[in-house]
Amino acid sequence: MAEKQSRRDRAAPFRRKAATRSSPRPAIVLDVLDGHLGYFARRLQIWVFQDFIRTLERIDISPAQYSVLVVIGANRGLSQAELAATLGIERARLVRLLHRLEERGLVQRLRSSADGRRHALQLTPPGRSALARAKILAARHEGRLIEKLGAERHALLLDALR
Amino acid sequence: MAEKQSRRDRAAPFRRKAATRSSPRPAIVLDVLDGHLGYFARRLQIWVFQDFIRTLERIDISPAQYSVLVVIGANRGLSQAELAATLGIERARLVRLLHRLEERGLVQRLRSSADGRRHALQLTPPGRSALARAKILAARHEGRLIEKLGAERHALLLDALR
DNA sequence: TATTGTTATACTCTATAACTATA
DNA sequence: TATAGTTATAGAGTATAACAATA
Numbered sequence: 001m002a003e004k005q006s007r008r009d010r011a012a013p014f015r016r017k018a019a020t021r022s023s024p025r026p027a028i029v030l031d032v033l034d035g036h037l038g039y040f041a042r043r044l045q046i047w048v049f050q051d052f053i054r055t056l057e058r059i060d061i062s063p064a065q066y067s068v069l070v071v072i073g074a075n076r077g078l079s080q081a082e083l084a085a086t087l088g089i090e091r092a093r094l095v096r097l098l099h100r101l102e103e104r105g106l107v108q109r110l111r112s113s114a115d116g117r118r119h120a121l122q123l124t125p126p127g128r129s130a131l132a133r134a135k136i137l138a139a140r141h142e143g144r145l146i147e148k149l150g151a152e153r154h155a156l157l158l159d160a161l162r
Numbered sequence: 163m164a165e166k167q168s169r170r171d172r173a174a175p176f177r178r179k180a181a182t183r184s185s186p187r188p189a190i191v192l193d194v195l196d197g198h199l200g201y202f203a204r205r206l207q208i209w210v211f212q213d214f215i216r217t218l219e220r221i222d223i224s225p226a227q228y229s230v231l232v233v234i235g236a237n238r239g240l241s242q243a244e245l246a247a248t249l250g251i252e253r254a255r256l257v258r259l260l261h262r263l264e265e266r267g268l269v270q271r272l273r274s275s276a277d278g279r280r281h282a283l284q285l286t287p288p289g290r291s292a293l294a295r296a297k298i299l300a301a302r303h304e305g306r307l308i309e310k311l312g313a314e315r316h317a318l319l320l321d322a323l324r
Numbered sequence: 325t326a327t328t329g330t331t332a333t334a335c336t337c338t339a340t341a342a343c344t345a346t347a
Numbered sequence: 348t349a350t351a352g353t354t355a356t357a358g359a360g361t362a363t364a365a366c367a368a369t370a
Contacts, residue, residue, distance in 0.1 A: 028233065028237050028240060028244060028248045029233075029236045029237060030232070030233065030236070030248075031232050031233065031235065031236035032232055032297055032300065032301075033229055033232050033233070034324070035304065035320070036300065036304060037206075037210055037304070037307055037311075037316065037319060037320055037323075038207065038210035038211055038214050038225065038307075039229065040319075040320065040323035040324060041203060041206045041207040041210055041323070042207050042211070042225075043250060043323075044199075044203045044207075044323055045200065045203040045204050045206075045207045046250060048199055048200035048203055049200055049204070052200050062359085063200065063204075064359085064360085067195055067201065070192075070193050070194055070195050071190065071191075071192065071193065071195070073193065074191045074192070074193035075190050075191060078190060079328075079329090080328075080329065081327080081328060081329080082190060086190045086192075088205060088208060089360095089361095090360085090361065090362070090363095091328080091329070091330090092329090092330075092331080092332090092361095092362085092363085093359090093360070093361075093362095094329090095329065095330060095331080109329095115327095115328085115369080115370070116328090116368075116369050116370080117327065117328040117329070117368065117369045117370070118327090118328060118329085118369095119328080119329070135194055138194065138198065139194075142197065142198060142199070145199055145200075149199075153322055154199060156318070156322055157199060157202075157319070157322050157323075158197070158199055158202065160315055160318055160319050160322070161199075161202035161203065161205075161206055161319075162196070162202060224336090226336090226337090241351070241352090242351070242352065243350080243351060243352080251337095251338095252337085252338065252339070252340095253351080253352075253353090254338095254339085254340085254352090254353075254354080254355090255336095255337070255338075255339095256352095257352065257353055257354080271352095277346080277347075277350095277351085278345075278346050278347075278351095279345070279346045279347070279350065279351040279352070280346095280350090280351060280352085281351080281352070
């Protein structure tokens, strides 16, 4: 309550500087956030996803849909539970995700005769060609990341995260 | 449709192996996902946030709330627009976020007399002590990350991401 | 009993658009 | 006219719980 008087000689000079300096941002300090891996992981994830989304929106494939198509494509016949566990997606969410991909004719759910509870997942022919197109765009996106991060840092991050 | 007959000799052996092997997971391959930085950034972010959330849930502070409190605490008087830009949060979302923190008596929004449109943000005394407690817990969380990742990899990641 | 897929619910987050009051 | 804060809305993601069919 006692600080009410001193507040305005803080924000105002920052904004005046912003107009005359090369950096448009005021000098805001992150404090302890600068030591938190989670903070930077989130920022990186958002930054990368934004480029990915923009790159694949022309074929209407989201990051989650892409990961689902890739894993089904490389592991034909796997179950929804296995797919969910592999990608760290909730089983319940995967249901709707697959529903839409099935409606679009990209994925098939086949009853497993060995275990009546399971669905064996596989791509349809259109699903395979959609995935092929998606992979090309995704590779272009990854190339852009390499450009912006530098090849060494990109490789270093990928290696450290794996 | 022609693949219906061959699907079961794919998933079934995986599951049988899972019971006898040391690894409980079937050998599912990630394919091109293994080369995508975004995929690993997302997995890292989820993994880190889960530990962070569990660590700070006892004081009912979410990751987003924590980052807001930290930045306000270190930049008293900044505006909502500045805060939103700094953290990469939507201005619209920040409104509700601050609303809750204000209701809990942790944050104050003061009208800037220099610019009637802006709110000068600052922590209340309870807000400052809540932040102090949160920082202690957050440091404990970060220590756990360092334990699990190894100090070198943690430092390397932090450095590469900054 | 346990597991697979499913439905339902609630809450958070993201992305917009539009409104108000101030500048 | 532009900006700061706000409200509203729609969609995605997350976290649960409960259910039917099957094991």
